[in-house]
Amino acid sequence: MNNEQIKVLLVEDNQVDLRFVHEMLSESRREKFVLRYVDRLQHALDLLIKEQFDVMLLDLQLPDAYGLSALIGVQALAPNLPIVVRSEVNDEQLAIDAVHSGAQDYIVKGEESSPLLMKALRYAIERKRIEQSLAYFAHYDPLTDLPNRELFRERLNRAQERTKRSGYMIALMFLDLDHFKDINDTLGHDAGDQLLKFAAQRLKHCVRTEDTIARLGGDEFTIILEQIEHKKDAAHIAQKIVDEMSKPFLLNDKDVFVTMSIGIAMYTEGDQSSEELIKHADMALYAAKAKGRSNYQFFEAKMNTLITERMAMVKNLKLALERNEFVLHYQPQVDLSINQLVGVEALLRWQHPEMGLMQPNNFIPLLEETGLIIPVGEWVLHTACQQSCIWLDAGLPRIRISVNLSAKQFRQLQLANTVKKTLDETGMDPEHLHLEVTESFLLSNVAETIFILNELNDLGVHISLDDFGTGYSSLNYLHRYPFASLKIDQSFVKGVTCNSKSAAIISAIISLAHNLGLKVVAEGVEYHEQLPALLNMKCDEAQGYIFGVPLSSATCETMFKNIFKQNSKFYIRKP
Numbered sequence: 001m002n003n004e005q006i007k008v009l010l011v012e013d014n015q016v017d018l019r020f021v022h023e024m025l026s027e028s029r030r031e032k033f034v035l036r037y038v039d040r041l042q043h044a045l046d047l048l049i050k051e052q053f054d055v056m057l058l059d060l061q062l063p064d065a066y067g068l069s070a071l072i073g074v075q076a077l078a079p080n081l082p083i084v085v086r087s088e089v090n091d092e093q094l095a096i097d098a099v100h101s102g103a104q105d106y107i108v109k110g111e112e113s114s115p116l117l118m119k120a121l122r123y124a125i126e127r128k129r130i131e132q133s134l135a136y137f138a139h140y141d142p143l144t145d146l147p148n149r150e151l152f153r154e155r156l157n158r159a160q161e162r163t164k165r166s167g168y169m170i171a172l173m174f175l176d177l178d179h180f181k182d183i184n185d186t187l188g189h190d191a192g193d194q195l196l197k198f199a200a201q202r203l204k205h206c207v208r209t210e211d212t213i214a215r216l217g218g219d220e221f222t223i224i225l226e227q228i229e230h231k232k233d234a235a236h237i238a239q240k241i242v243d244e245m246s247k248p249f250l251l252n253d254k255d256v257f258v259t260m261s262i263g264i265a266m267y268t269e270g271d272q273s274s275e276e277l278i279k280h281a282d283m284a285l286y287a288a289k290a291k292g293r294s295n296y297q298f299f300e301a302k303m304n305t306l307i308t309e310r311m312a313m314v315k316n317l318k319l320a321l322e323r324n325e326f327v328l329h330y331q332p333q334v335d336l337s338i339n340q341l342v343g344v345e346a347l348l349r350w351q352h353p354e355m356g357l358m359q360p361n362n363f364i365p366l367l368e369e370t371g372l373i374i375p376v377g378e379w380v381l382h383t384a385c386q387q388s389c390i391w392l393d394a395g396l397p398r399i400r401i402s403v404n405l406s407a408k409q410f411r412q413l414q415l416a417n418t419v420k421k422t423l424d425e426t427g428m429d430p431e432h433l434h435l436e437v438t439e440s441f442l443l444s445n446v447a448e449t450i451f452i453l454n455e456l457n458d459l460g461v462h463i464s465l466d467d468f469g470t471g472y473s474s475l476n477y478l479h480r481y482p483f484a485s486l487k488i489d490q491s492f493v494k495g496v497t498c499n500s501k502s503a504a505i506i507s508a509i510i511s512l513a514h515n516l517g518l519k520v521v522a523e524g525v526e527y528h529e530q531l532p533a534l535l536n537m538k539c540d541e542a543q544g545y546i547f548g549v550p551l552s553s554a555t556c557e558t559m560f561k562n563i564f565k566q567n568s569k570f571y572i573r574k575p
């Protein structure tokens, strides 16, 4: 609508009424009402095809249309046009019915005044605008402009009806961005929103315009593919989506790699209800995630068992903390120049009542997904600090302990308070606590990240950059963060003696870290010949199976007592 000018289409066959309306609208001082007039519904419809109007004044007693049929005809052609019905006194009930059928207002002929008519037209325009935005929000996701859950359900029901008649199949896809939470946690919510918009665009390019793509919430999308003849056609589209999504997304001026997992349920001629179909697609999605993500899976009946197992795992994880089933194992870290034990890394294990000792890669992703990583992470921090004090009480020197922080813990508002409380409660010396964070933490909200790291640094704890080389490896901004040390990822260390590129990278990382005043720890050292190579490059410390696998606190205590008896010198397995 133009504020200065309102284009009104009057549909009225009575010349007296026409003049009357014209006079009333000419009195306006606020805006200019531009009046067009026709005396037949058909003429109005012809004009609406050619011209845009802001509002229509419609008489319901026309020579070629009577009553609600006139209104329905206009709505079918111009669903967005606000309509004010003008009725005779004796037709008032009809006018009310018209409002119930979608007209924005009605006025009774003879009872109207100039201000009343103008107000009715203005309000009709405003009301229609509000109705349209409400209708939009009820059916669309404003972030991606895709249909929302409501519209998806409606379209799925309609597609199922059509399929009963057509004999084709429907492929219902459930899609989910892998590790989307990490993007939000590390790059911030604006980048997360941007990613969802980009992903929606890419999905549109993978399907036909008549297929429905919907966003159910978060990073969950669905696609309804109709008129599918063969299952392999759905497989082909799913693979296209997986491939498209694995291309980099430009977020915060960086190439970010994300993948998508897809679950597919096929529907043939009324064989499942929409609820069952949705449940099956969701189960297939879960199976795709469990298969390592970035793939698609079709629903199979045996998947029910898989889901039940996952649900049982989540339930057991929730109880594991109360039941004291988590344990920490400790892996030695050795100063390479003097061959002496200098610290340990605390690594989480789950002593599962039936499955035995479980490694973190099998349950940490679930802890992250369920948010349980926050209380479990606090438990890890507390137990590790307590252990250092227990070893001190047992006559050993104070042993430095490294604890891994997950991105979720890191973004917690109270992290510094939690660490401070733990130090106070356990009596741990902050100097001997190292907190390990990974590179992905550094990418989002640099100011907030620096603030959190500085808060931790101010407590006197050391901060170590873990898995260096596996992520974004932005050497440029390392100096902006208060790191005390940097751990070179085991994938590089593996090649230190046999791959000249790995060796060159390690050497460069060490020299850069030293220039920035950081110590360097090599992770995953397994072979004897790796030690002199690392020492030559002036690597400060190392950790790996060559010195020992992660061990229980009791085994470590015995080992450490022996070590400290021999001037802390570490025994190294000879090849």
Ligand SMILES: Nc1nc2c(ncn2[C@@H]2O[C@H](COP(=O)(O)O[C@H]3[C@@H](O)[C@H](n4cnc5c(=O)[nH]c(N)nc54)O[C@@H]3COP(=O)(O)O)[C@@H](O)[C@H]2O)c(=O)[nH]1
Pocket: 331, 345, 346, 347, 348, 349, 359, 360, 361, 364, 377, 380, 404, 405, 406, 436, 466, 467, 490, 523, 524, 525, 526, 543, 544, 545, 546, 550
């Ligand atoms: N947020 C938290 N993450 C945690 C916690 N505890 C562990 N983790 C993370 O889980 C990942 C797997 O850990 P794990 O199975 O314990 O593996 C560690 C070592 O056992 C392994 N390692 C050590 N030396 C060697 C070696 O010589 N060869 C070899 N193949 N593997 C070796 O490396 C893992 C140590 O990783 P890092 O933390 O990067 O130093 C792992 O990512 C843990 O971080 C927890 O409490 N919270």
